[in-house]
Amino acid sequence: MKICVTSRGPNLESEVDPRFGRCRYFIVVDTDTLDFEAIENPNVEAAGGAGIQSGQAVAAKDVKAILTGNVGPNAFRALQAAGIDVITDVSGGVKEAAERYRNGDFKSAQGPSVSSKTGMP
Amino acid sequence: MILSIASGKGGTGKTTVATALALSLGENVQLLDCDVEEPNAHIFVTVKLYKHVRICVPVPDIDKQKCDFCGRCQEVCSFNAIAVLKDDVLVFKELCHGCGSCSFLCPRAAIGEIDKEIGCVEAGAFEAGTFEIHASQTRTLQTGGRDGLAFVHGRLNVGQAMSPPLIRAVKQHGDRTRTVIVDAPPGTSCPATEAVRGSDFCLLVTEPTPFGLHDLALAVGALKKLEIPFAVVINRSGLGDGKVDDYCQQRGIPILMRIPFKREIAMAYSEGISIVEAMPEYKAEFQKLIESIERILVATHPE
Known part of the structure; x- marks a missing residue:
């Protein structure tokens, strides 16, 4: 199953980035094989709408779930419209997070965890 | 003066x-x-x-019957106010500056404008x-x-x-x-x-x-x-x-x-x-x- 984890670095050994819209990397990972693709996030320095664009970028990758620390209201709306399972409050290593998702350790977020502009640099 | x-x-x-x-x-x-x-x-x-x-300012109103989700509107929006998904388009009105680029440039003429007070x-x-x-x-x-x-x-x-x-x-x-x-x-x-x-x-x-x-x-x-x-x-x-x-x-x-x-x-x-x-x-x-x-x-x- 293909999911996406926000990451501070470009590989599975990196830490989960607590920000969604302005995370450093998106790691798209297959939870069965642990094959992954690291995508640098172009929205880190966006003036506004980073969460929306990141939500759209993640949706374009056809992932089933997003694992991250926090998600704002606009990003949540975009992810929800794309039918992506949103998991917040995730920390630790990217690989461990992916494995825990596969094992069913997480519960889906029912709404945004932070307000707009929280992840501004 | x-x-x-x-x-x-x-x-x-x-x-x-x-x-x-x-x-x-x-x-x-x-x-x-x-x-x-x-x-x-x-x-x-x-x-x-x-x-x-x-x-009021004009904000986009998307006709989803005409839209083919090509993504042009999202591309031209300088304020990231539009997200085009596989079969849906989301407009974030609070980010829109009312510039009109999306409706002007939509290849399918699927975007009209409505007034937002x-x-x-x-x-x-x-x-x-x-x-x-x-x-x-x-x-x-x-x-x-x-x-x-x-x-x-x-x-x-x-x-x-x-x-x-x-x-x-x-x-x-x-x-x-x-x-x-x-x-x-x-x-x-x-x-x-x-x-x-x-x-x-x-x-x-x-x-x-x-x-x-x-x-x-x-x-x-x-x-x-x-x-x-x-x-x-x-x-x-x-x-x-x-x-x-x-x-x-x-x-x-x-x-x-x-x-x-x-x-x-x-x-x-x-x-x-x-x-x-x-x-x-x-x-x-x-x-x-x-x-x-x-x-x-x-x-x-x-x-």
């Missing part, structure tokens, strides 16, 4: 100066309160507001009578030298972030046959820039503190870029240090007035009473301030 009152730092006394100038000039003056996020000049000039116009413009003038200053306080005024004062302000709706279109709508009422005084919002970002744009002269109100100086320097930078001549008024003079004076002196920026740091001025302000009404001797000071500005303008534009 269009004279804007700006600051950089918030709370330095823009409204104090703008309303005092309007009340000191008395005749043929128009006050435009462009601080649309928190307009309060009307409290000091006590006008009756009689005209109310809703102000962002606030209102209210206009008024002085009429003798009783004024509600706020819920628990009223003032009764028979005259006050306000007969020649026209007043316009904008009020941004709560929750709206996009004030420049509303500021433009207020400024459209500017009547160049009068002395137009623009009370600008603080800062140097879009709202403040929009308010001062097109002014013949700008007064920067600051306070002699490190904060005041820091933000004054930002405002000076913005005005230089906008090519608007300016001068400084120091409010709460006597407070802080002399660094604002040094800054102005080094750069040849005229300091046209100093308003002292006085309890009586703050108390009158807190009761919604202009400095020139609480202490009428200041009227002459503000009249002199206008004369100094006119002299500077004549010296730089002799025609």
Whole structure:
């Protein structure tokens, strides 16, 4: 199953980035094989709408779930419209997070965890 | 003449100066309160507001029957207000600046525009009578030298972030046959820039503190870029240090007035009473301030 984890670095050994819209990397990972693709996030320095664009970028990758620390209201709306399972409050290593998702350790977020502009640099 | 009152730092006394100038000039003056996020000049000039116009900006309205989710609208939106998904398009109206690019460039002509209300413009003038200053306080005024004062302000709706279109709508009422005084919002970002744009002269109100100086320097930078001549008024003079004076002196920026740091001025302000009404001797000071500005303008534009 293909999911996406926000990451501070470009590989599975990196830490989960607590920000969604302005995370450093998106790691798209297959939870069965642990094959992954690291995508640098172009929205880190966006003036506004980073969460929306990141939500759209993640949706374009056809992932089933997003694992991250926090998600704002606009990003949540975009992810929800794309039918992506949103998991917040995730920390630790990217690989461990992916494995825990596969094992069913997480519960889906029912709404945004932070307000707009929280992840501004 | 269009004279804007700006600051950089918030709370330095823009409204104090703008309303005092309007009340000191008395005749043929128009006050435009462009601080649309928190307009309060009307409290000091006590006008009756009689005209109310809703102000809207166009936002995209997408016909999902016509849309083929090509993503062009998302691509051309500079404000990330549109997200195109596989079989859906989301519009985030609060981020939209109403530029119209998405509807203009949509290859399927699937985007129309609908009006989103962002606030209102209210206009008024002085009429003798009783004024509600706020819920628990009223003032009764028979005259006050306000007969020649026209007043316009904008009020941004709560929750709206996009004030420049509303500021433009207020400024459209500017009547160049009068002395137009623009009370600008603080800062140097879009709202403040929009308010001062097109002014013949700008007064920067600051306070002699490190904060005041820091933000004054930002405002000076913005005005230089906008090519608007300016001068400084120091409010709460006597407070802080002399660094604002040094800054102005080094750069040849005229300091046209100093308003002292006085309890009586703050108390009158807190009761919604202009400095020139609480202490009428200041009227002459503000009249002199206008004369100094006119002299500077004549010296730089002799025609």
